[in-house]
Amino acid sequence: MKFQAVRGFKDWLPEDFFKYHHLMEIARNYLIRANFKEVKIPLLEKTELFMRTIGEVTDIVQKETYTFQDRNQDFLTLRPEATAGICRMILEHGLHVKPKPLKFFFIGPMFRHERPQKGRLREFYQIDVEFLGNLTPYYEVELLQIALEILKKPSNREDLFTLEINSLGCRECRPAFRDYLQVSLESERESLCDTCKDRLYRNPLRVLDCKQEGCKEVVKRLKPISDFWCGSCRGHFNILTGLLRALDRDFVFNPFLVRGLDYYVRTIFEIKGKGLGAQDTVCAGGRYDYLLKDLGGPDLPATGFAIGLERWALSLWGEECPEFLRKKLRPDLLFIPLGEEAKKEGLKVVSELRNQGLRVESLFEDKGLKALLREADKLGAKQVLILGEEELKEGVILIKDMQEGTQQRIKMDKLIGRLKKEQRVEDLSC
RNA sequence: GAGGCCGUAGCUCAAUGGUAGAGCACCGGGCUGUGGCCCCGGGUGUUGCGGGUUCGAGCCCCGUCGGCCUCCCCA
Structure with a gap:
């Protein structure tokens, strides 16, 4: 065969299409019922936008984006995630002056140049949900519920997914934790892996997420981030988790949970799927209270999440197309x-x-x-x-x-x- | 980006360094007014690609592309 699809890019054959379309429709219907509005953003943005929002020193921007120059010599990047584009859209069209909260969702492909493996593609679909407004814990819990309900809807099985949650603190309290991390990690620098030695200066929070045994040992001895939360962050998190408990929503408080995108603050979470191997995060998200302001917009707190469509399908049915969908080919x-x-x-x-x-x-x-x-x-x-x-x-x-x-x-x-x-x-x- | 395993027909998989095979699928026929079953016939292939070793390579070596797994990273 002379031509094959580019590495990490997949065709959707009819069975695949039924599978993915079914899931997209479930998500779409549910989000519409929660009165989220569907939007579409471009496949490409100026590279600068992603550097400013996701963070210049993040792995995503440094080594995972598809970036190139067009015929005008402008630097453009295939979107590796949707939040940056949605924020740009909001500001460009002045949507932030509309009544709050703003509730948008978008379904489409994202692109990251990583080494492909099960559940990790270079072109993959995300169901991206964004909420901007006066963020009380009620809204955050509502959003978590929406994510969990959507995920369990096709199978009606909650046990396939586990919610992990943490708070990264705000701009008031996170610097103290960051300083503490840098100081205490510095003293154990020799036990860290090479990437973490590097992270120590550039992005110390990411050391918490390292899977190397040596680093894990060091991390275990650290004080958790929760020790550094300011009163406001602590109170917020306690109310939030209290609400989850009252609702009987299972979750795991993981004080070492971090995200790979710099714009996250306060509440962050991941929902992991079963039977997915190393790439088991089906849904992830969190708050990005300062992002809009950093882009020159108003001070508007925000949160959101994204579901990985292909991973969601994998966690439900593996590689197979379930019979009830296969029937629809007839x-x-x-x-x-x-x-x-x-x-x-x-x-x-x-x-x-x-x-x-x-x-x-x-x-x-x-x-x-x-x-x-x-x-x-x-x-x-x-x-x-x-x-x-x-x-x-x-x-x-x-x-x-x-x-x-x-x-x-x-x-x-x-x-x-x-x-x-x-x-x-x-x-x-x- | 690093390491490991793998790559044979559309699919699942065989083939001691010695003539590339099976099942399923597919195509044609039995069968021009009634399907599923059955019978007969057909292998449909640049053994991912390119080199090398050898009298001889699907098999050994090197490179490359692709897949899986781990690291990394995340959806």
């Missing part, structure tokens, strides 16, 4: 004409049936009825319409139920009424 009706006249008439019939909302496949083949029925069987058609010379003459058509094996002849002009009554054409989209 046509309800298959039209089989016999002879040239029947084919001509058939063009009218199938068109009319489709206009009435029925899902119809046609087989304009020069084969015998036996062969055509065999095709019908392979296609999994529920019912077959047979139109031959005899039927044409009499103005009738045959309806054969493939499962029952029964067959009826019916007047052409009564066909549509009859089918509409019988067939409950549900959601044809997916």
